[in-house]
Amino acid sequence: MRTAIVERPLEPAALLREVASHGSGATVLFVGTVREVNDGRAVSGIDYSAYTGMAARELDAIAGEAAERFGTPYVVVEHRLGTLGLGEASVAIAVSHPRRAPAMDAARFVIEELKRRVPIWKREHYADGTREWVDPTAGAAPGVVPAGR
Amino acid sequence: MTVTVLLFASYADALGASSVELPLPASGTVRDVVSALARLPGGERLPPAPLVAVNQVYASYDGLVGAGDEVAVIPPVAGG
Numbered sequence: 001m002r003t004a005i006v007e008r009p010l011e012p013a014a015l016l017r018e019v020a021s022h023g024s025g026a027t028v029l030f031v032g033t034v035r036e037v038n039d040g041r042a043v044s045g046i047d048y049s050a051y052t053g054m055a056a057r058e059l060d061a062i063a064g065e066a067a068e069r070f071g072t073p074y075v076v077v078e079h080r081l082g083t084l085g086l087g088e089a090s091v092a093i094a095v096s097h098p099r100r101a102p103a104m105d106a107a108r109f110v111i112e113e114l115k116r117r118v119p120i121w122k123r124e125h126y127a128d129g130t131r132e133w134v135d136p137t138a139g140a141a142p143g144v145v146p147a148g149r
Numbered sequence: 150m151t152v153t154v155l156l157f158a159s160y161a162d163a164l165g166a167s168s169v170e171l172p173l174p175a176s177g178t179v180r181d182v183v184s185a186l187a188r189l190p191g192g193e194r195l196p197p198a199p200l201v202a203v204n205q206v207y208a209s210y211d212g213l214v215g216a217g218d219e220v221a222v223i224p225p226v227a228g229g
Contacts, residue, residue, distance in 0.1 A: 032229045048228075049157065049158060050157075050228075051155065051157055051202070051205075051221055051223065053205055054202055054205035054206075054221065055228075057205050079228060079229075090228075090229065091228070091229050111229060114228050114229055115226070115227075115228055115229045116226070117207075117226065118226060118228045119157070119202070119221075119223050119226050119228075120226060120227065120228030120229075121157060121158035121159075121224060121226065121227050121228075122227045122228075123158070133158050133159040133162075133224070133227075134227040135159070135224075135225045135227070136225055136226075136227050137225040138225075
């Protein structure tokens with residue numbers, strides 16, 4: 001199990017190699033990439049920033065929870081910070097496990113918890129030259145401590 | 150006592166700083182930190198009850214804040 005917050009391009013193939021194990025019959029790789037449209041607006045890039053100390057701790061906790069809950073030590077997660085262009089990878093999650101279902105469930109668990117808990121923010125650049133912080137909770141009750149904390 | 154409060158992303162923009170020093174009573178709470186922040190110039194742009202972390206762990210508003218604690222106000226997260 002390993003997690004990292006990095007400021008260099010991600011190499012998903014390296015994560016796949018890292019979780020390789022002869023005991024694993026299933027390997028799952030999730031890669032999150034910068035998409036050209038969000039909420040109907042043309043996006044040209046995204047700045048990612050973080051509360052790096054806490055983000056590293058939360059990411060590590062999530063990977064540990066996934067390892068424990070789904071029963072595999074082969075969980076590797078990297079999240080990139082900085083300015084990313086369209087199609088560039090912001091997050092990569094690799095999991096291997098003897099069986100396919102828990103491998104997929106573990107990868108899903110990591111990305112959903114990451115989006116809920118890890119203090120990372122993104123500021124989208126739009127084709128019209130403006131930039132805005134993304135607020136996934138817009139329209140929801142503000143300031144609610146994430147469930148389970 | 151004085152506590153240093155870390156600000157990020159849209160909240161740093163709102164207060165025009167990535168950290169602020171706040172005077173706090175000796176047995177001050179997270180709630181006191183949020184109230185003091187709201188009174189700063191730009192503080193009215195924060196939501197009424199933002200998330201707060203103390204020593205890098207999400208904290209409840211009744212939690213105590215001591216000198217030397219690392220306090221951070223956490224905007225809605227958007228990783229991935």
